[in-house]
Amino acid sequence: MDLAALKTQLKNFVQSMFEEGVLDNQFSQIQALQDSTNPNFVEEVITLFCNDAERIINEINRNLGYQNVDFSNLDSYVHQLKGSSSSIGANRLKLACANLRQASDERNKEGCLQALQLITCEYCLLRRKFQALLHLERSIVELETNQK
């Protein structure tokens, strides 16, 4: 596939993520921050986000495994995940965090478990799509480098 076609494919792929509500405009702002002085910024941020998100989701899972759930501890983790989701433009994941926040506020363990299931699904979807996005970006960079 040539460079122009790859760039179109990437653009369309990101657009589909916006249309599905997986990403919101905040992700466009992150793309806008990438330039020649910071050419890998998007990949760096995605990698940081995914590492943190997985750690937090595992911690939430562990917390909800206890008979007596520490809801204030849980609040901190949900708050952090919602914050990073908002900051990277992960729209559906952010909304899923709001569900968990509400269940946690109500001290509803069953509700929290259901909300966590949704968060896990949304995160797995997002991670798959981010992996595909980064694969396309790397292919573009490789082609651009070879053409120089």
Place this chain on the structure above:
Amino acid sequence: MAHTLPSSDQSSDQDKWDSGGLECKGQLLIKIVMRNRLTALVVDGDTTCWVLEQELLHSYGVQTLGVDNSRDAVDLIASDAEFNLIIIEKILPVLNGLEVTRQICEIGVRCKMLEVTACSGESERQAFLAFGVDVFIEKPLDPEHLVPILRELDGQ
């Protein structure tokens, strides 16, 4: 532990600054030309957030420092480090954002303080404002909120 930006080309940033303006990094970022070199401290325990906030500030020519816990933030301020802008998250390791804000104000710091947080109720918002925070923003920190603040600090 204080942090600097994870990646930055200092010499090319200096060239951009010395040329008297700012290279626009992308169509989505609101363009402004800063007359002064502003400094900012970002206090956020979440790596993704403080990397993004620092890079956004950096794109507007703001020299930034980031710390990921409240203790380092208070120690930095207490050691007479000066900033035009301090951005604080509500939930932080060691002390919460409200307590950090209170301690920073007690030290006598008089600069613009922004609370940028994931979610908060009205009572918490009012508490932060009462403690000395100037602006309360729900994440993400975006140019629409940031640019008017930078313009004000720049005397525009």
